[in-house]
Amino acid sequence: MDDLRIPAGGRTLYGDVEIPESASGVVVFAHGSGSGRHSPRNRFVARRLRDAGLATVLADLLTPEEERADAATGALRFDIGLLADRVVELTDWVAGYEPLTGLGLGLFGASTGAAAALVAAARRPNVVRAVVSRGGRPDLAGEDLRAVRQPTLLIVGSRDEIVLELNRVAMQRLAGEARLEIVPGATHLFEEPGALEQVAGLAADWFTRYLTYERSGST
Numbered sequence: 001m002d003d004l005r006i007p008a009g010g011r012t013l014y015g016d017v018e019i020p021e022s023a024s025g026v027v028v029f030a031h032g033s034g035s036g037r038h039s040p041r042n043r044f045v046a047r048r049l050r051d052a053g054l055a056t057v058l059a060d061l062l063t064p065e066e067e068r069a070d071a072a073t074g075a076l077r078f079d080i081g082l083l084a085d086r087v088v089e090l091t092d093w094v095a096g097y098e099p100l101t102g103l104g105l106g107l108f109g110a111s112t113g114a115a116a117a118l119v120a121a122a123r124r125p126n127v128v129r130a131v132v133s134r135g136g137r138p139d140l141a142g143e144d145l146r147a148v149r150q151p152t153l154l155i156v157g158s159r160d161e162i163v164l165e166l167n168r169v170a171m172q173r174l175a176g177e178a179r180l181e182i183v184p185g186a187t188h189l190f191e192e193p194g195a196l197e198q199v200a201g202l203a204a205d206w207f208t209r210y211l212t213y214e215r216s217g218s219t
Contacts, residue, residue, distance in 0.1 A: 004017055006059055006090060007093065008089035008090060011063050013060055013062075013086065014064075015059030015060065015090075016059070017057050017100075018056050019055040019099055019100070020050045020054070024053045024212065025104040025105070025207060025208075026054065026055040026103045027049050027054050027108050028091060028106070029042050029046065029056065029058045029109075030061065030083070030110070030113035030114070031061060032077060032113030032115075032136075032137075041110070041189065042108070044196055047200075051204075052207070052208050054204070055103065061087065062076055062086075078112055080115045080119065080142075083112065083113065083115075084119035084120055084123075084144075087119070088119075088123050091124055092124075095127050105127055105128055105129060106128065106131065106210065107130075107132070108203060110134045110136060111135060112137055114136020115141040117136075118131060118138055118148050122141075122144040122145075123144075125149060125150070128150055129150055129151075129210050130150050130151045130207055132155065133153070134190070134199050134203070135157065135188050136167070137166060138166070138174075139169065145170060145174055148174050148175055150210075151206070151210050153178075153203070154171055154180045155181045155183065156181075157183050157192075157195065158184050160186070167180060181202050183195050186198075
């Protein structure tokens with residue numbers, strides 16, 4: 001489904017929702033650093049998740065007007081508070097969206113979107129079951145890291161040295177299960193041959209493990 005209109009805090013966000021047959025969970029993508037639902041890297045990962053039986057929700061966290069402003073200033077992509085609010089609103093919408101009701105929900109965050117995903121996980125502990133970060137900045141979640149009890153997987157390229165160190169420090173502050181996976185030879189965008197495939201495989205395994213089919217009324 002393309003250009004689905006999603007209400008969020010008095011604004012309308014646009015998203016793509018795709019649900020494979022007999023979906024066992026749903027993953028909401030939190031984009032960052034000027035990216036959005038058309039990100040080729042996140043769409044690649046989303047396809048791999050659907051192949052694993054998981055529904056995917058890719059939505060722009062900024063309105064078209066905000067995207068134009070951000071393209072000029074670059075300010076909103078680092079507004080973790082705003083991005084986190086949008087991820088929370090998107091998560092609430094997904095939890096109440098009838099085709100996805102009852103599915104275990106996970107968050108996949110990239111770059112600054114990873115921080116927004118972690119803040120959302122801290123705010124929605126009874127809804128979000130697992131988090132995966134790709135080349136993310138979990139450190140930008142600040143004190144909210146200590147409230148994240150969901151299983152969290154941090155994926156970083158071995159050549160993304162500064163971000164790798166930030167992830168190592170942030171992982172120690174997470175309250176729940178946390179794992180750091182380092183993709184050998186990969187830089188920040190995982191553009192090297194086979195790197196993004198590794199990211200997608202790790203994410204699919206993590207979400208498959210922690211998101212279970214549990215629609216209301218099922219046994």
